[in-house]
Amino acid sequence: MLELGSIASRVGNFNHLRQLHAQIIHNSLYHHNYWVALLINHCTRLRAPPHYTHLLFNSTPNPNVFVFTSMLRFYSHLQDHAKVVLMFEQMQGCGVRPDAFVYPILIKSAGNGGIGFHAHVLKLGHGSDAFVRNAVIDMYARLGPIGHARKVFDEIPDHERKVADWNAMVSGYWKWESEGQAQWLFDVMPERNVITWTAMVTGYAKVKDLEAARRYFDCMPERSVVSWNAMLSGYAQNGLAEEALRLFDEMVNAGIEPDETTWVTVISACSSRGDPYLAASLVRTLHQKRIQLNCFVRTALLDMYAKCGRIGAARRIFDELGAYRNSVTWNAMISAYTRVGDLDSAKELFNTMPGRNVVTWNSMIAGYAQNGQSAVAIELFKEMITAKKSTPDEVTMVSVISACGHLGALELGNWVVRFLTENQIKLSISGHNAMIFMYSRCGSMEDAKRVFQEMATRDVVSYNALISGFAAHGHGVEAVNLMSTMKECGIEPDRVTFIGVLTACSHAGLLEEGRKVFESIKDPAIDHYACMVDLLGRVGELEEAKRTMERMPMEPHAGVYGSLLNASCIHKQVELGELAANKLFELEPDNSGNYILLSNIYAAAGRWKDVERIREAMKKGGVKKTTGWSWVEYGGKLHKFIVADRSHERSDDIYQLLIELRKQMREAGYIADKSCVLRDVEEEEKEEIVGTHSEKLAICYALLVSEAGAVIRVVKNLRVCWDCHTAIKMISKLEGRVIIVRDNNRFHCFNDGLCSCKDYW
DNA sequence: GTAGGGTTAG
Structure with a gap:
């Protein structure tokens, strides 16, 4: 028996638990409720699988109130309220009378159902039991209405009111965001303990007042590991990973032994940094300290690995967890996959996951x-x-x-x-x-x-979203002005703001404003240079664009050369175009757009041999013209089209219209735009109408529905070319309204046949 | 205590 006692006191993991279990059976002690209750309590602590625990319970011939209480606690920890209630009913069915210890567990786990237990408790005369009363206060404090908690609290005679009751009220007021009430109770309560102080830290962290939280933390007469955890998670959940990690160092230096919660919080702070070296050193510490990794810690580790780019390590943890996975584990793994763009793996998990939330x-x-x-x-x-x-x-x-x-x-x-x-x-x-x-x-x-004006508070993203909107629509002045407004409101522009404003200047041809904005950027990033090159290039300052590129403190990326190529195309600069394109062929060998742009430049200069050469190069390099989808929104549905598409239900009408359109245009003496040369060359090889690209089909569909007076929005992947222009002009004349056409990142607003964007004509 | 969201350019 002594030996058993010493094993029992050393149960540190699930294997120990099994050993103890075996010992108990070996010594024929299994019918002793004392040991069973002890085993179940270990199960709770170690989060043993429910089937194992239930097996233990089921093979107990005459469970007493202690065994039932342990089971209630077990399911309560798992937040399986249904099982708690079931167990309670079974308990009554067995004729075991619930005592005052049972009700706090029941009430804590029962959620809103706890209110029913309140009446039950009063009827059975447990109403004046201090633990029961505290559980009732705690229940109303957590679930509301907080006024009910206050009522029970006020009804307690002054001398019987315990610090735990005060604490439940303080936490409750924080929960319901009554900072003033919580603060007032804290000030007037006759005595405080470490839990009270910790509740204040948690509360201030919850309302994101971390300075106040830290003040309370620093003033605490004593701190438990929970207090440290409260402060740590306050930092971690408000995005202050650095502070959290610093505090963790302090904690270690102060000789406080971290618990599982600490590790979970620290690991999560580490995740948001995404630093693989920090992650590795944390894992080493965990190994050195031989920390027991429970499901929470493992899930946090999974997330950390994933956010540090180690998807394989994340998946290994996921697989190892097996039956111990919970919904958080699944969700973390799904997000890990979507973060790296592996949507197939994510969807596979999504499909197999039990109990999606x-x-x-x-x-x-x-x-x-x-x-x-x-x-x-x-x-x-x-x-x-x-x-x-x-x-x-x-x-x-x-x-x-x-x-x-x-x-x-x-x-x-x-x-x-x-x-x-x-x-x-x-x-x-x-x-x-x-x-x-x-x-x-x-x-x-x-x-x-x-929407922007109606917002009570705006952040940098609000401004950026609107500025980028102005940029896309060519409202340059409004974008520049909005940036001034945001500064006046005390919001500092960030990287994205500058990209937006520079793009706006570029699309509106505001050279001087753009220069000023660019000069004002303290430490311009590569994208800002790309925008500036784009602006200079578009307005025709090609030499300055080139110089700007050469003066960049970093190696230009494809965006910069792309801007230059685009500008060369607009201003028909063959040499500069060749320079940019050749760089791009190295950087993005598979991007067909670059080949097409260069070939357009050659075509515009009448250099047909070079056009042919580029075409050959594409063929040889296996570069396929990217065939994106185009689509038209009508009737809440998106009608998608791809090259040579015949899948649309009105396919025949669409192609008929296309033939009609071409006939009309030919008769009216339209000549194909040079910018479509490569496409048309390619298409000539096929049966012309079959090879028609998706944007033409989308336009034709739009034209068809416009006859019925429908709202037309042609979106996505629209390189507006000759046919399409004509079609759009026809639609907007027909409709007499503004029509928005979007090609990947740009908008074309057609009003009465005129387009706001002059890029393509 | 662990999981999910908004703005970006040729």
């Missing part, structure tokens, strides 16, 4: 949205609301709104906005930012401005 859906939807698969993201969102298993929240909607913006799908966007109000989903800053983005990408600058 809203975060699972959000991870997958955001994964598609962030990897250029906006249409799929929206499809998945529709599936989510049809399945009705999880309710979309703000995070879901932010991704969906952004996806609508990327597609330029205004009808869809408006439907999503209606969905928000119908389902009472409130948007915070990022939600409104996504809306600004969506509206400006869809060409509704008025709506974008309205």
